[in-house]
Amino acid sequence: MTAPLLCFEGVTYRYPGAQTPALSEVSIEIQPGEFCLLAGLSGHGKSTLLRAACGLVPHFHGGHFAGRVTLAGLDTREHGPARLGALAGVLFQDPETQLVMSSVRAELALALENRGHTAAAVARGVEEVALALGIDSLLDRTTHELSGGEKQRVALGAALAGRPRLVLLDEPTSQLDPVAGDELIGLLRRLNQEWEITIVLAEHRLERCLSSVDRVIAMQDGRIGCDSDPQTFLEWATKHSPALQTPAAKLFSLAGLHPAPAGVRQARATLRAHGLLPDVDSPPIDRPKANTKPRSRRRAKPTAALECSGVWHELRKGPAILRGVTLRVQPGESIALMGRNGAGKSTLLRHMAGLLQPTRGRISCAGRVALLLQNPGDYFVHELVAEEAPAQALAAVGLAAMAQRHPRDLSGGERQRLALAIVTGSGEAPAVLALDEPTRGMDREAKSELARELRRRSEQGQAVIVATHDPEFAAACAERAVLMADGCVIADGTAAELLAGGWYFATETARILSGAAGALLPEQGAALLDIRAGASTAIDGGQRSSAVTPGVAR
Amino acid sequence: MVFFYRRLPSPVHAARAGVGALWAAALSVATLVLFHPLVLLALLAGVLCAGAGAGVGRLLVRSMRTGAIVWLPIVVVNMLVYHEGVTVFIRLGDLGPFGQGNLTVEALVYGAVIALKVMLLMLITTLASLTVDPDELLRIVRRLSFRSALTASLAMRMIPVLAADAERLAEAQRTRPDGPPGGARGRVALLRAVVGGSLDRAMDVAATLEIRGFATARRAPRVSRPWSRHDIAFLVSAVAVLTLAVCGRLAGAASFNAYPELRAPVSASTVVLCAALVAAVVLPFTDRRGIDG
Numbered sequence: 096m097t098a099p100l101l102c103f104e105g106v107t108y109r110y111p112g113a114q115t116p117a118l119s120e121v122s123i124e125i126q127p128g129e130f131c132l133l134a135g136l137s138g139h140g141k142s143t144l145l146r147a148a149c150g151l152v153p154h155f156h157g158g159h160f161a162g163r164v165t166l167a168g169l170d171t172r173e174h175g176p177a178r179l180g181a182l183a184g185v186l187f188q189d190p191e192t193q194l195v196m197s198s199v200r201a202e203l204a205l206a207l208e209n210r211g212h213t214a215a216a217v218a219r220g221v222e223e224v225a226l227a228l229g230i231d232s233l234l235d236r237t238t239h240e241l242s243g244g245e246k247q248r249v250a251l252g253a254a255l256a257g258r259p260r261l262v263l264l265d266e267p268t269s270q271l272d273p274v275a276g277d278e279l280i281g282l283l284r285r286l287n288q289e290w291e292i293t294i295v296l297a298e299h300r301l302e303r304c305l306s307s308v309d310r311v312i313a314m315q316d317g318r319i320g321c322d323s324d325p326q327t328f329l330e331w332a333t334k335h336s337p338a339l340q341t342p343a344a345k346l347f348s349l350a351g352l353h354p355a356p357a358g359v360r361q362a363r364a365t366l367r368a369h370g371l372l373p374d375v376d377s378p379p380i381d382r383p384k385a386n387t388k389p390r391s392r393r394r395a396k397p398t399a400a401l402e403c404s405g406v407w408h409e410l411r412k413g414p415a416i417l418r419g420v421t422l423r424v425q426p427g428e429s430i431a432l433m434g435r436n437g438a439g440k441s442t443l444l445r446h447m448a449g450l451l452q453p454t455r456g457r458i459s460c461a462g463r464v465a466l467l468l469q470n471p472g473d474y475f476v477h478e479l480v481a482e483e484a485p486a487q488a489l490a491a492v493g494l495a496a497m498a499q500r501h502p503r504d505l506s507g508g509e510r511q512r513l514a515l516a517i518v519t520g521s522g523e524a525p526a527v528l529a530l531d532e533p534t535r536g537m538d539r540e541a542k543s544e545l546a547r548e549l550r551r552r553s554e555q556g557q558a559v560i561v562a563t564h565d566p567e568f569a570a571a572c573a574e575r576a577v578l579m580a581d582g583c584v585i586a587d588g589t590a591a592e593l594l595a596g597g598w599y600f601a602t603e604t605a606r607i608l609s610g611a612a613g614a615l616l617p618e619q620g621a622a623l624l625d626i627r628a629g630a631s632t633a634i635d636g637g638q639r640s641s642a643v644t645p646g647v648a649r
Numbered sequence: 650m651v652f653f654y655r656r657l658p659s660p661v662h663a664a665r666a667g668v669g670a671l672w673a674a675a676l677s678v679a680t681l682v683l684f685h686p687l688v689l690l691a692l693l694a695g696v697l698c699a700g701a702g703a704g705v706g707r708l709l710v711r712s713m714r715t716g717a718i719v720w721l722p723i724v725v726v727n728m729l730v731y732h733e734g735v736t737v738f739i740r741l742g743d744l745g746p747f748g749q750g751n752l753t754v755e756a757l758v759y760g761a762v763i764a765l766k767v768m769l770l771m772l773i774t775t776l777a778s779l780t781v782d783p784d785e786l787l788r789i790v791r792r793l794s795f796r797s798a799l800t801a802s803l804a805m806r807m808i809p810v811l812a813a814d815a816e817r818l819a820e821a822q823r824t825r826p827d828g829p830p831g832g833a834r835g836r837v838a839l840l841r842a843v844v845g846g847s848l849d850r851a852m853d854v855a856a857t858l859e860i861r862g863f864a865t866a867r868r869a870p871r872v873s874r875p876w877s878r879h880d881i882a883f884l885v886s887a888v889a890v891l892t893l894a895v896c897g898r899l900a901g902a903a904s905f906n907a908y909p910e911l912r913a914p915v916s917a918s919t920v921v922l923c924a925a926l927v928a929a930v931v932l933p934f935t936d937r938r939g940i941d942g
Contacts, residue, residue, distance in 0.1 A: 149860060151856055151859065151860070154859075155855070155856055155859055175859070175864060176856075176859040176860050176864070177859060177860075177861075177862045177863060177864035177865040177866075178862075178865060179860075180859070180860040180861060180862050181862065183860075184860075185857075185860050187853070187856075187857070189853065191810060191813075192810075192850055192853035192854050192857060193853075193854075193857045195803055195854055195857060195858060195861070196784050197653075197654060197782070197783050197784045198656070198782060198784045200784075201784030201785075201788070205861055206861040206862055208788075208791075208866075208867075208869050208870065209861055209862035209863060209865065209866040209867065210862050210865070210867070211867035211868075211870075212870065213870050214870040214871060214872045214873070217870060218872075235656045236656065237653065237654060237655050237656065239653065239809040239810070239813075240655065253861070254860075445820075448824055450820060450823060450824070463826065465824070465826070466824045467824075468817070468820065468821050468824065470817065470821070472846075473817050473818045473820075473821035473822075473846075474821050474822070474825070475842065476822070476830055476835075476838040476839050476841070476842040477830075477838055503845075517825060518824055518825065518826070519826070520825075520826035520827065522826065525826075
């Protein structure tokens with residue numbers, strides 16, 4: 096057995112001024128060439144563990160540190176992040192704060208120059224990492240003009256330029272659309288397989304990467320809750336931490352099927368083996384095709400909560416960001432606005448809220464449009480929660496008891512609710528509530544809570560429009576989905592129609608069941624499997640064992 | 650208004666940063682040593698043509714307009730404060746403790762010349778910040794003083810980041826149903842939020858720098874790169890502009906006196922100097938080979 100590359104021995108760490116430790120008695124060993132996924136709810140110690148691995152804890156953050164962390168034999172108490180940085184590349188959540196130079200080339204070269212490489216070695220390192228990550232066309236671009244996905248790739252390139260043996264990544268896909276997120280995970284898998292780079296990846300959307308990793312380390316209250324292969328982790332999550340279950344695992348758990356699948360392929364193989372999935376998928380005949388024309392032509396009701404008619408947003412001497420968007424939103428309707436980064440979702444929401452004016456076209460609204468932007472922290476300007484929003488609005492989002500706390504002391508989910516209270520206010524309820532990527536960096540529990548809140552508002556007659564990259568969240572909170580690309584609405588239909596039939600913009604349940612019966616969520620999928628199991632049991636005359644017939648098993 | 654470098658297909662962008670900076674410095678020196686209005690106008694024309702050749706002409710014009718809040722008051726203040734000169738065009742009489750209030754054509758013209766020089770310096774600085782790669786320039790400086798150069802580099806990088814933060818924050822405040830917090834208290838709260846956000850940003854950037862080896866940083870390696878046609882052209886242009894400015898000054902081809910009476914003779918040598926300066930500034934932009942990327 097080779098010596099571990101990264102080793103934690105009884106590490107306990109408390110941030111300065113904190114009452115409870117962020118890490119408690121953590122002991123793990125990571126071998127060279129492993130691809131580890133770090134799972135856990137927000138605030139359970141994932142980021143702290145990554146920061147301890149690269150020496151930022153305790154050298155940069157201070158606090159109380161006990162135990163020992165070694166990286167390639169170097170004790171992090173004796174060697175600072177600068178020295179350890181040669182062995183471990185780090186990529187944090189927000190690429191904006193990880194780009195420190197003006198041009199991409201200088202950014203990639205910085206770490207190499209700092210470590211005293213020769214000019215030739217720097218030039219070669221920059222070229223190689225740019226080619227490896229496919230960012231060679233960006234080398235002469237300035238960093239502030241890159242898109243979010245490009246910035247994340249450049250930041251990864253900067254972390255990899257020194258050819259580190261270990262790469263630590265803290266939710267790198269949280270700001271990326273599904274396509275860019277999958278590309279990044281694929282890239283990491285390639286780096287791991289081709290160059291044996293050890294990878295430790297902290298992520299909330301486990302379904303995105305579980306099938307690529309060798310091992311899962313689940314954090315619970317700063318401790319290691321589970322350290323195993325993906326399969327065993329899913330079994331553990333089903334019993335001990337359901338919020339960490341992937342949709343596929345939840346589907347299987349609800350349907351009483353075993354083993355819990357690590358990905359779509361494995362899930363489909365299991366279902367096929369159990370006779371619950373047709374051998375060859377045919378297009379589901381009961382699923383109507385998503386309408387690519389705007390709904391307003393079908394439903395010309397005069398009571399629209401909001402109506403966009405041929406809205407264009409054309410930049411002066413620049414491209415058109417919106418190209419004739421027509422969209423009619425009824426009161427009480429909940430809509431998921433989906434599409435790649437740069438498709439025009441955020442711009443459309445800004446137009447709806449009156450922050451931007453269309454260069455052509457018209458937007459009419461039955462009342463106020465409350466817009467919740469991506470970063471809830473941008474709304475907080477006061478010292479107390481009570482000063483940020485009226486008491487009535489705080490009570491409506493369940494924050495009345497926290498009125499005397501500082502807004503920045505709230506958890507991620509609570510911050511989101513406070514921002515919601517700020518934008519909705521206490522007076523007349525807004526006719527439309529628009530949210531721009533509200534689940535960024537949220538764990539599954541907080542997402543479910545937000546989805547419930549949005550459904551409640553929708554039931555009360557408020558139109559809800561959510562721009563999101565997360566199909567699972569879209570399926571949980573929206574009844575209608577609108578897909579945008581290149582500033583246009585390219586598909587508009589029910590969530591069941593739209594989120595059941597794609598590769599990227601589809602839920603995991605829908606991908607497993609090939610979109611059958613428009614089942615998007617594990618609960619709907621399990622119900623469908625129940626029906627299928629019942630049918631096959633009836634055909635077999637009850638010959639099948641209950642272990643493989645989910646309806647019977649439950 | 651803040652201007653950022655962006656790599657564009659132009660000869661000055663294709664030249665190495667050191668030469669680009671030297672060229673801008675030569676233009677600044679010429680602006681400082683020459684006083685003749687006609688020569689300064691020729692320089693202005695040259696700089697504007699250079700901006701157009703570099704693909705940043707519109708930005709230069711915007712900068713000139715924005716700069717009016719600096720150069721316009723210079724004309725007015727000089728005219729009101731200086732009472733030298735013999736050609737009075739408005740008699741304000743005795744202004745008590747402020748003395749004579751007569752406004753003279755000489756003070757007006759001298760103010761305009763100083764304003765023209767200030768405007769030129771602003772335009773040259775804008776042109777340099779738009780066309781000279783700051784990272785490459787700082788790499789040169791880092792060989793002399795690493796940490797100061799990196800701090801400068803970071804400061805430059807943080808300007809667009811913080812500008813974007815402030816824009817986002819302002820946008821978020823606009824979405825409040827009752828609008829952004831008003832009054833002095835509201836503004837202080839907003840300012841505190843901006844500063845707090847900047848400090849958070851600074852902490853994250855500092856963590857990134859730590860990991861990239863800032864604490865153990867060594868002297869940047871010397872990068873040797875073959876001299877391109879544009880490197881040579883702009884170096885020659887810089888030397889030519891410097892020579893013309895110094896020689897023109899010494900030879901009296903650009904002599905100008907405002908007081909007590911305006912004296913700005915336009916001789917053949919003045920016209921030649923003007924033409925030569927414009928040519929020296931603009932000619933490097935005529936060669937468009939090898940400028941992409």
